[in-house]
Amino acid sequence: MRWNDLREEACPVARGLSVVGDRWTMLILRDCFQGIRRFEKMQERLGITRHVLSDRLKKLENAGVLHREQYQQRPPRHEYLLTESGKALYPVIVTLVDWANANVPARAGSSVTLVNRETGIPVTPMLVDTTTGREITHATVGGRYSEPSDAETSAARSPDDGSA
Amino acid sequence: MRWNDLREEACPVARGLSVVGDRWTMLILRDCFQGIRRFEKMQERLGITRHVLSDRLKKLENAGVLHREQYQQRPPRHEYLLTESGKALYPVIVTLVDWANANVPARAGSSVTLVNRETGIPVTPMLVDTTTGREITHATVGGRYSEPSDAETSAARSPDDGSA
Numbered sequence: 001m002r003w004n005d006l007r008e009e010a011c012p013v014a015r016g017l018s019v020v021g022d023r024w025t026m027l028i029l030r031d032c033f034q035g036i037r038r039f040e041k042m043q044e045r046l047g048i049t050r051h052v053l054s055d056r057l058k059k060l061e062n063a064g065v066l067h068r069e070q071y072q073q074r075p076p077r078h079e080y081l082l083t084e085s086g087k088a089l090y091p092v093i094v095t096l097v098d099w100a101n102a103n104v105p106a107r108a109g110s111s112v113t114l115v116n117r118e119t120g121i122p123v124t125p126m127l128v129d130t131t132t133g134r135e136i137t138h139a140t141v142g143g144r145y146s147e148p149s150d151a152e153t154s155a156a157r158s159p160d161d162g163s164a
Numbered sequence: 165m166r167w168n169d170l171r172e173e174a175c176p177v178a179r180g181l182s183v184v185g186d187r188w189t190m191l192i193l194r195d196c197f198q199g200i201r202r203f204e205k206m207q208e209r210l211g212i213t214r215h216v217l218s219d220r221l222k223k224l225e226n227a228g229v230l231h232r233e234q235y236q237q238r239p240p241r242h243e244y245l246l247t248e249s250g251k252a253l254y255p256v257i258v259t260l261v262d263w264a265n266a267n268v269p270a271r272a273g274s275s276v277t278l279v280n281r282e283t284g285i286p287v288t289p290m291l292v293d294t295t296t297g298r299e300i301t302h303a304t305v306g307g308r309y310s311e312p313s314d315a316e317t318s319a320a321r322s323p324d325d326g327s328a
Contacts, residue, residue: 012276013194013257016264023185030177033302064267082302085267090302091291092263093177095255097307100180103228103249112176112307114300116293123305124294127255129280129287136278138197138246138254141287143261143276 010145019063020089024048025056026096029082029089032066037079065089091127098125174309183227184253188212189220190260193246193253196230201243229253255291262289 009015020026024046031042043053057080060066065086068078097114114123127136134140173179184190188210195206207217221244224230229250232242261278278287291300298304 010270010276011194012261012264012268012270013190015268015270016260017187017190019264019268020260021187021190023181023187026177026181026185030175034307087302088263088267091259091289091300092256094291094300094305095259096180096184097176099252099256100176100183103252104176104179104183106174106176106179112174112309114305115308116296117304117306120308121295123296123300125255125291125300126294127258127289127291130290131285131288132280136255136258136287136289138251140281141258141278142281143198144279144284146275146277 012143016092019060019065020092022056022059024052025060026093028053028056028060029065029086030093032080032082032086033090033093037081039078039080042080060086094125095127176307180256183224183229184256186220186223188216189224190257192217192220192224193229193250194257196244196246196250197254197257201245203242203244206244224250258289259291 009018020029027046028042031045036042036045039050039053039057042057043050046053057066057068061068061080063085064083066080067083068080071077071079094114097112101111101113114125115121116123128134129136129141173182184193191210192206195209200206200209203214203217203221206221207214210217221230221232225232225244227249228247230244231247232244235241235243258278261276265275265277278289279285280287292298293300293305
């Protein structure tokens with residue numbers, strides 16, 4: 001499989017990674033979620049070249065994750081805002097933060113805690129199934145794959161068939 | 165910031181990506197979650213070189229995400245299993261799957277649905293705060309950063325300070 005083919009995959013992990021799997025892209029999105037909108041500010045925070053940042057922003061725009069808005073006419077200047085599709089990536093960031101806080105030690109003393117924006121009270125994220133209210137874990141939830149030709153008959157393989 | 169420095173960052177997004185931010189790593193983990201344990205099988209599914217796969221598996225082992233177990237003595241053969249830390253990455257995969265299903269169109273007809281392994285009933289993931297039971301969104305939850313020197317006094321910046 002070539003990386004550029006990922007978007008064509010039936011597997012949603014591969015399709016998702018075709019958009020956000022690049023190593024800098026998630027850090028750009030992190031900054032967007034923190035209200036950073038302007039190219040220069042992003043470049044300063046990430047320490048990457050203009051070329052790389054410009055390329056990643058263009059890809060996120062093409063994928064419908066960011067949209068570009070002009071905030072100044074002469075000379076023309078733009079800023080980057082999360083679309084609804086982009087905002088919908090927040091759970092991916094939060095689950096990654098939660099995992100890293102528990103599993104990848106930080107420098108002694110420093111930390112980032114997830115807190116309720118209104119109350120400042122720390123939050124403990126848990127992924128649940130809205131239908132049952134039960135926690136989603138690898139033991140309880142899997143992926144069911146359907147081939148195009150099977151779609152009409154709703155035929156599907158078992159959750160463990162290796163295609164999720 | 166250089167990529168190799170990410171692990172030293174206070175930011176848990178960066179630290180998390182230092183382990184799973186590589187483009188192939190999440191696909192390797194996807195396969196592990198589907199019960200794929202052996203090198204040859206992974207290589208066949210991913211279509212990457214032995215060198216790249218070997219390197220990524222070694223890094224995941226060093227990070228404590230996978231552990232290697234010998235299943236044959238002559239010649240020695242190993243398989244790769246998710247550790248508890250590795251299994252704890254499942255919510256990252258599930259939120260990515262859920263986002264991609266809604267935001268990155270698949271080939272016509274094919275799909276992967278998240279289902280309850282016991283009942284086969286589709287699940288709808290939602291990230292909630294276990295304390296309040298309320299959904300975690302960008303509007304309600306942010307990151308609060310604490311400097312090492314601030315740790316003793318619990319000093320912290322506001323959720324939107326740009327450090328989560």
